[in-house]
Amino acid sequence: MTGERVSRRDFLVFGGILGSLFGWIPFLRPSHVSLAGARFRIIRKGHSNRRYVVIHGDEQTARQALRRLMQSQEGAAFEIENQSRNVPIAGGRIDPNRMFSRAGAEADLKKLNPDWTRAQIGAALDLLDRGRARLIHALLPPRGGLLVALHNNTGEYSVADEESLSDRGFVPRPDHPHAFYLCTDPADYQVLAASGYNIVLQQHGPEDGSLSRLCATRGVRYVNVETARGDLTTQVDMLNWLEWKLA
Numbered sequence: 093m094t095g096e097r098v099s100r101r102d103f104l105v106f107g108g109i110l111g112s113l114f115g116w117i118p119f120l121r122p123s124h125v126s127l128a129g130a131r132f133r134i135i136r137k138g139h140s141n142r143r144y145v146v147i148h149g150d151e152q153t154a155r156q157a158l159r160r161l162m163q164s165q166e167g168a169a170f171e172i173e174n175q176s177r178n179v180p181i182a183g184g185r186i187d188p189n190r191m192f193s194r195a196g197a198e199a200d201l202k203k204l205n206p207d208w209t210r211a212q213i214g215a216a217l218d219l220l221d222r223g224r225a226r227l228i229h230a231l232l233p234p235r236g237g238l239l240v241a242l243h244n245n246t247g248e249y250s251v252a253d254e255e256s257l258s259d260r261g262f263v264p265r266p267d268h269p270h271a272f273y274l275c276t277d278p279a280d281y282q283v284l285a286a287s288g289y290n291i292v293l294q295q296h297g298p299e300d301g302s303l304s305r306l307c308a309t310r311g312v313r314y315v316n317v318e319t320a321r322g323d324l325t326t327q328v329d330m331l332n333w334l335e336w337k338l339a
């Protein structure tokens with residue numbers, strides 16, 4: 093009887109250790125998804141309907157914040173492998189956060205490749221059209237899920253630039269204008285506005301080919317967590333706040 097108890101106890105202890113190991117060690121299933129010259133590494137962990145993305149290759153603080161987050165969170169993380177902001181396409185360049193619509197991509201291709209002919213732009217747009225759905229399918233969360241994008245900014249860009257483009261805005265920290273949430277869902281806006289961080293809601297806006305615009309158009313919950321480059325502490329804190337408060 094005693095022996096049975098011991099072995100049962102041992103079994104439970106062993107099971108508990110195994111359970112915590114499986115809960116702690118990420119179940120990694122590395123794979124990739126690409127569009128034009130943009131290539132994303134995918135880290136999947138657990139079965140959460142959370143999706144995370146770092147889309148600009150030169151935003152190293154966002155990369156660090158994402159990797160730290162994925163030590164404790166479940167979901168699928170998409171980290172761009174390119175190291176520069178813009179990625180190669182058909183001998184030219186494009187901002188990977190302008191690829192999500194043909195119209196947005198066209199405007200960006202013309203801006204970044206001013207010497208391109210109409211035919212070159214058309215060929216690049218056709219290339220994007222052929223691969224866009226696959227990337228979107230990979231990136232977007234299942235119904236009701238949340239897509240979190242991590243960005244860093246430098247220079248003059250701040251929440252002030254987004255306020256005039258937004259449906260709603262709340263700037264409780266005007267002294268820290270580079271740190272803000274940008275979301276597409278009014279309910280998420282209400283929750284995140286209590287964080288004490290700056291926030292804007294963008295349900296409507298010009299079609300620029302960005303991921304936020306795609307999500308707003310499709311009614312997908314999206315939150316961009318944006319901070320100044322190098323401000324890892326703030327970016328991690330904003331992510332933690334989001335994780336604690338958003339279901």
Ligand SMILES: [Zn+2]
Nearest residue numbers: 148151243244
């Ligand atoms: Zn960015």
